[in-house]
Amino acid sequence: MYHILLVRYGEISLKGRNRRMFEDILISNVKTALQGISIGEISRTFGRIYIETDEWEAAAERLQKVFGIVSLSPVLRTDLDLDSIKDAAVRVMADTNASTFKVETRRPNKAFPMQSPEISRTIGGHVLKNFSHLQVDVHQPDVTLEIEIRREGAYLYSRTIPCLGGLPAGVSGKGLLLLSGGIDSPVAGYLAMKRGVAVEGLHFHSYPFTTERSKEKVMELGRILGQYTGQESFKLWICHFTEVQKAIQKQPYESLRITLMRRFMLRIAAKLAEQQKALAIITGDSLGQVASQTMESIFTINAVTTMPVYRPLIGMDKQEIVDISRQIGTYETSILPYDDCCTVFVPKNPATRPTVEQALEAESGMDVDGLVNEAVALTELVEL
Numbered sequence: 001m002y003h004i005l006l007v008r009y010g011e012i013s014l015k016g017r018n019r020r021m022f023e024d025i026l027i028s029n030v031k032t033a034l035q036g037i038s039i040g041e042i043s044r045t046f047g048r049i050y051i052e053t054d055e056w057e058a059a060a061e062r063l064q065k066v067f068g069i070v071s072l073s074p075v076l077r078t079d080l081d082l083d084s085i086k087d088a089a090v091r092v093m094a095d096t097n098a099s100t101f102k103v104e105t106r107r108p109n110k111a112f113p114m115q116s117p118e119i120s121r122t123i124g125g126h127v128l129k130n131f132s133h134l135q136v137d138v139h140q141p142d143v144t145l146e147i148e149i150r151r152e153g154a155y156l157y158s159r160t161i162p163c164l165g166g167l168p169a170g171v172s173g174k175g176l177l178l179l180s181g182g183i184d185s186p187v188a189g190y191l192a193m194k195r196g197v198a199v200e201g202l203h204f205h206s207y208p209f210t211t212e213r214s215k216e217k218v219m220e221l222g223r224i225l226g227q228y229t230g231q232e233s234f235k236l237w238i239c240h241f242t243e244v245q246k247a248i249q250k251q252p253y254e255s256l257r258i259t260l261m262r263r264f265m266l267r268i269a270a271k272l273a274e275q276q277k278a279l280a281i282i283t284g285d286s287l288g289q290v291a292s293q294t295m296e297s298i299f300t301i302n303a304v305t306t307m308p309v310y311r312p313l314i315g316m317d318k319q320e321i322v323d324i325s326r327q328i329g330t331y332e333t334s335i336l337p338y339d340d341c342c343t344v345f346v347p348k349n350p351a352t353r354p355t356v357e358q359a360l361e362a363e364s365g366m367d368v369d370g371l372v373n374e375a376v377a378l379t380e381l382v383e384l
């Protein structure tokens with residue numbers, strides 16, 4: 001019965017003169033998300049977007065994954081005469097299971113002969129006549145029947161579907177996500193996307209020490225994240241990390257392997273980010289979770305780059321991260337038991353307090369620049 005979807009967006013309406021640009025990106029993301037669904041005109045007024053569609057349920061399902069949208073309402077549009085509005089009001093109310101309701105009217109179209117309070121009263125009375133179980137409650141109604149009197153017709157709706165909020169993907173610039181096969185990094189990428197970052201993934205793969213299946217698992221995670229990007233595909237860079245791993249194996253300080261591995265990952269990521277004009281690296285670190293995520297480890301690892309490194313999970317407990325990963329649909333894939341390049345090379349006693357001096361000493365026998373340049377040159381792009 002509904003043939004319009006009303007899209008509400010929050011924060012972006014606050015951004016003053018950037019507002020137009022924000023709206024353009026949101027609408028473009030909306031259009032991409034709705035590919036394959038039949039939609040008609042898309043219009044915007046008063047900080048809202050109206051999408052004409054005969055498939056509002058399918059459209060709503062897709063738009064619930066588009067950042068920047070706060071909520072949706074399916075809307076019934078009808079002619080601008082009182083009888084049509086009354087009929088529409090009954091149809092909209094029949095679609096709820098409310099016991100109490102109120103009517104709220106807005107009338108941007110001042111040519112309509114009745115004023116808003118009078119419309120609300122009249123329509124409210126008509127609804128009461130048609131549903132014996134319904135009562136009016138103006139303070140805490142189960143349902144508010146919204147009526148908008150506009151030039152193109154009267155718009156009626158009562159349902160509000162909450163969405164993700166955040167900022168439209170792409171308004172903030174590009175970021176490079178270090179995407180492992182674990183639980184944490186996809187969640188970190190999701191949270192960066194939520195704040196408008198256009199996220200691309202970078203995965204370090206150590207074939208033949210790690211299997212093709214572990215790479216496919218990461219590609220699947222990329223595909224799931226891709227549903228939230230507002231883009232047609234998700235870009236995943238795959239870096240062949242085997243030579244770096246071998247060089248790290250050879251240096252004499254076994255307990256520093258993870259520290260060194262992370263330093264190489266960051267160096268390679270920073271170089272690729274620069275080439276791709278990304279403005280930040282994103283990781284799934286959570287403070288204190290493992291040896292490489294103590295404050296000392298993060299300090300020593302971070303020392304290799306001046307590029308900002310975003311760690312959206314830094315203050316989260318594992319359970320909070322797991323909860324989000326279930327919610328966004330990455331959890332089931334993340335827990336598949338394939339090897340990661342880190343698990344293969346884990347030392348027996350990883351250093352929990354590595355210093356920059358120790359790391360430099362361990363790296364002194366390595367051709368750091370050569371290894372980094374070669375790894376960057378061998379990095380491949382897959383579009384998922």
Ligand code: ATP
Nearest residue numbers: 178179180182183184185202203204283284285341
């Ligand atoms: P995750 O669940 O994301 O794998 P984790 O708790 O296992 O995280 P670590 O293995 O210490 O933590 O990794 C910390 C972060 O380093 C990851 O969140 C990810 O951003 C990055 N990282 C680790 N391994 C890889 C990899 N093979 N490719 C790309 N990034 C990686």
Ligand code: MG
Nearest residue numbers: 180181182340
């Ligand atoms: Mg991991």
